[in-house]
Amino acid sequence: MKPKPQSLALSSVISGLTLVFMTIYAELSETFKKFLTNLTTHHWISKSILTILIFIIVYYLSSIFFKNSSPKSKYIYLIIIFAIICYILIFVFFLYEWLNK
């Protein structure tokens, strides 16, 4: 069975945004960081595993709803735009945190 391009795009966007959320919120909330640390042994490992799980879950759930279709450039550009947004958000957040220490 071929992977559905819409589901790949959606799961990459959702997992990317979740990664950004976990990264930023863990810095702002010590409780959340401790929760992530307690899940595995390190908050970074928990973020990595949760991002993988969210990617897989969103992919399979969305595959139920999306019809089979050929890949369109708009799906790929969506992935590109959100990857750049995630990159910028993470970098700017840590830069902002450092500047306002």
Next chain:
Amino acid sequence: MINFLVGLHAGLGELGSILFLWVAIELFNPDSKRINRSSKIAFIGFILLLISWLIAGIYYTTDYGANIKPVIKESSNAWAHSVIMESKEHIFIILPFLSLIVFLLLKNYQKELLKDNKYRKSLVFLSILIFLIGLSMAFLGYLISSAYRAALEVNVI
């Protein structure tokens, strides 16, 4: 002490990223042979980035946190950890997902690449983005290791 895991992480990560530049070049003017080859290259690139991710995890949670991070944070270049390393360790996670998507699309939608020029161009851009993010990871890594070296030199002198 030099930890060989850093070199392995950086080497595999860079090699994996460069392979996506190769994928992009193959897709500039594709035929079925080139598309087939680019799908295999993308698979190797994905595996290398995945291994690099795992090695980074082992290194970061063992050696870096215990030995490197405190030295950098105590130095005048503490930004190298607080901004650069904190950003790098999280941004890197995006790379294996992007590379997996390129591989899956190349493997499963080869005919579409020959028919749909817009789709082909978008995959070229995505492959180049993977290469550029990988390149930026190497640059951020260089900043972190330079800050560590500078901190050690200050301590020695």
